[in-house]
Amino acid sequence: MPGMRHDPADPELACIYCRMSEDREGGGLGIDRQREDCEELAAQLGLTVVRVYADNDLSAYSGKPRPDYEQMLEDLRAGAYGTVLAWHTDRLHRRPVELEEYIDVCEPRRIETRTVKAGHLDLTTATGRMIARQLGVQARYEVERMIERQRRAREQKVQRGEWSGGPRPYGWEEDGVTPVPEEITVIRESTEAILAGASVRSVAADLNLRGLRTSTGALWEGSNLGQMLRRPRNAGILQHRGQEAGPSEWDAAVDEPTWRSLCAVLDDPSRMPTASNVRKHLGSGIYLCGPCGGTLKANSKGAQKKKGLAPGTVRKEYKCREKGCVTRDLDKLDKWVQSYIIKRLSRPDAADLLAQREDPVDTREAQRDLRESRAMLDELAKALGAGEMDMQEWRVATAAARARREKAEATLRTAVQVNPVAGLVGAEDVAAAWGALDLSRKRAVLDWMMTVTVYPARPGRQPDGTYWDADAVKIKWR
Missing domain, CATH: 3.40.50.1390 (Resolvase, N-terminal catalytic domain)
Structure with a gap:
């Protein structure tokens, strides 16, 4: 008391x-x-x-x-x-x-x-x-005086394009400027893999298998890998107080269009892992139902005696998500589709698959708009600080520059799409290369290469002596 x-x-x-x-x-x-x-x-x-x-x-x-x-x-x-x-x-x-x-x-x-x-x-x-x-x-x-001095010193470094200090950033030495070649390669390869359709978790797992670790020696996880790849510094952009603050003095690990495209992919809500959207099968949500045009989903049920399967066996199948129009054996359908992919990638003209299907985005114009809009915003901020304009004048003057900057950033976010078949075309053993891909990358290749439409199968033995109705599966190359 x-x-x-x-x-x-x-x-x-x-x-x-x-x-x-x-x-x-x-x-x-x-x-x-x-x-x-x-x-x-x-x-x-x-x-x-x-x-x-x-x-x-x-x-x-x-x-x-x-x-x-x-x-x-x-x-x-x-x-x-x-x-x-x-x-x-x-x-x-x-x-x-x-x-x-x-x-x-x-x-x-x-x-x-x-x-x-x-x-x-x-x-x-x-x-x-x-x-x-x-x-x-x-x-x-x-x-408090020390904090003020440190804050001012950091602001001056940012203005000069210098690193303001902190823990060693992955990809660079302690000075934040000198690159670590092996780590820069990891940043580039991971960026390309995710843009090609690989999941962040699968890329992190691959890095761990290769014995590669974070800058602190920890194992890679989907969360810390995604956070590292989102850093503006990877694209040679300074970050100050959580905001982009202009070009840096160090060389970029990836170009800005590639980095912004990666961030757009990582921030896509449909990629966020939840119990309902994690795909465990090759064709879930990709295969189409012939009668109604909807997508197929994976389904499991107990085996029936007339199928000749042992009691308790679980039969996996694809089924029409909307109306149940189509039901096909999951393993057989996946195997059939994968055989088509491997055959196509093994053909002499497989290199044609690396050609772009659409005109590339004019990234140079977008980057010029981005630089000029940033410069305009900086000039207007100086004018406001010097008392040459009031707050209302500043808001009006910056509106157009901000809109131009946002448009350029949106353009760059969609500028780079890595062809998912890269790495498969020209492989000595296409089947082995395909087998080495994780499921997310296989799904990206499938979705990029073909449209698979599934119709109800004819019952009974087929003309080729099997019970697999190949004519009920239509493959259209994109």
Whole structure:
């Protein structure tokens, strides 16, 4: 309760508290130096150090929990120590609210605070508490000034097209500028694979199988791979405060049209994995129903005795999604379609499949519009900042430039479509190359190459002696 007095703890029993906001050297070397200085101070004062508390790489300004600091407060409340040793008061607190809590714990228990750099804080007197608060205000001021300087330095770097710092970005060295060739290759190959129809998860799984890891040495997952590939820096674009901020000084891993096309693919809601849209079969949602024109879906049901299958066997089939017009054996239909794909890709004229079916987008014009609209917006922002126009004038003037920029970005998002058969055409063993593809890539090839329309099959044995009615499956090359 407020105002309640407690028995004072033994002042000769001490604890040490150490903290580093950012461990740039790694290994807690800054923590070790603080501890050594505090142990030397304890020896000078004739104190017995019972325990050392340390929070490494944690800021006292951010307000995030500091586990060892909170444990120290609990132990102080329990009367475990009569003295707290720290390198400086700013190692203990940088926020007034934390200082007040510390005073509430120490003052009634007559706990002393001694520091290597700021001397003795006597929190049992009004003068001592005033000094502690003044030191706290000074510490907060220094942090806020440091943040202002860092923010201004980052803004200046952005204006010069330089990297503003942070953890090593995948694809580049610690300086954020020098490329790592092997990682740049991963960025390009992953981008091309996804544009060709591969899923992010399958690409991540392939990278892990190849022994390739993230910049921190972690395994790839669909989430962290997608996040890495979405970075504007991959296209040589600076990002500041979550916004694109102009061209960078480092070379791009992929060109801007390719990157924007990739982002459009990754952000497509239909690609978001949910229980209802994850495709597990080759033709689900792609094969068409002949009678009604709808799509077929995969379906499973127990085997019937007249089919001659063992009891409990599950029969997989494709079935018309809309009206149930058509039902065909799933495995047989997939095998039939895949044989056509392999035969087509094995023909001498397979290279013709790499030709574009549509005129390419004029990316040069779109990129020019993007550069000019960005330059116009920058000029208008400077005019607003200089007081040469008011806010209403700025809104009107920037409307056209923003519309031009958005149109150019939309054009670039659809500029690049990687042909999904690339990598199959010219393969020595097309069947083996096809078999090595993941399901998402196979579906992309199927959808790109042909339209498969399925009609009701004729019952009974067919003219070729089998029970598979090949004439009920119509394949039209695109």
